[in-house]
Amino acid sequence: MDLDRQIQQLIAEAPQDGTTPQAIAAIAPLFKELAQKLQHSEYYVLQTLDGRWVMTTLSNTRETNRQKTVIYGFPTLKDAADHPYSRQDPQVMATPVGTIKILFQLLAMEGVDSLVFFQTSGQAATGTEVKRSEVQTLIQTHLQQMYPTPRRSSIPPNLA
Template structure:
């Protein structure tokens, strides 16, 4: 599924609350811009039996007191074994998810610090990390641009 079709699906499936579809449309250019930097249009996300995304807590090797919570996005189902013994856990499954949907979910994933996209099947060395805080700042800038009033041209009269 191409990126434009993914965005349209997000808009179509958004709650009809008068806000979410407009929000998706507004940040769609940002979602597409980030998605275009990635190698794949869809990734596998580990989920528990309730459908919640599986968080992995990583510790800093040099400073074990520093931790971050990440969600891995995997290019193939076989890559699950690279990052987790989850393949042995019947409560955990991997679900293919469009990349723009992963990015959009990051907005609401409170406990998550980053999504780590594994870019090369079979390897953990080539990754793209999207930090939630950075992503939210970019979204705020996008929303601010659209809200800010257009300057009044000096020759309007």
């Protein structure tokens, strides 16, 4: 499914509370821009039988106290199935998920630091990292540009 259709689907599936669809539409251009930097319009994400995405905690070999939690996006079902976690746990399966939805879900997963998208089948040693903190900063900057905070008047309120 192309990126524009993924955005429309995300908006359509949002709670119809009067604000969420508009909020998604406001930040959709950012998700599309990020997704266009990746090579695939969907990736396979490992998840448990109850639908929770599998998170992997990575440790820095030089600084053992530094860790980060990531979710992997694989370019093919075979790549996902070949991942060590898939082979270790029969309760894990790979599901295709649109790139836009993966990026959007990153915002809701507070325990996840990054998404790592593998671009080339068979090459799981290198991936493209999308950091949660950077996505949040992009969104904040974008929203501030779209909806600037009104400047406070320099006229004292008791001038009259």
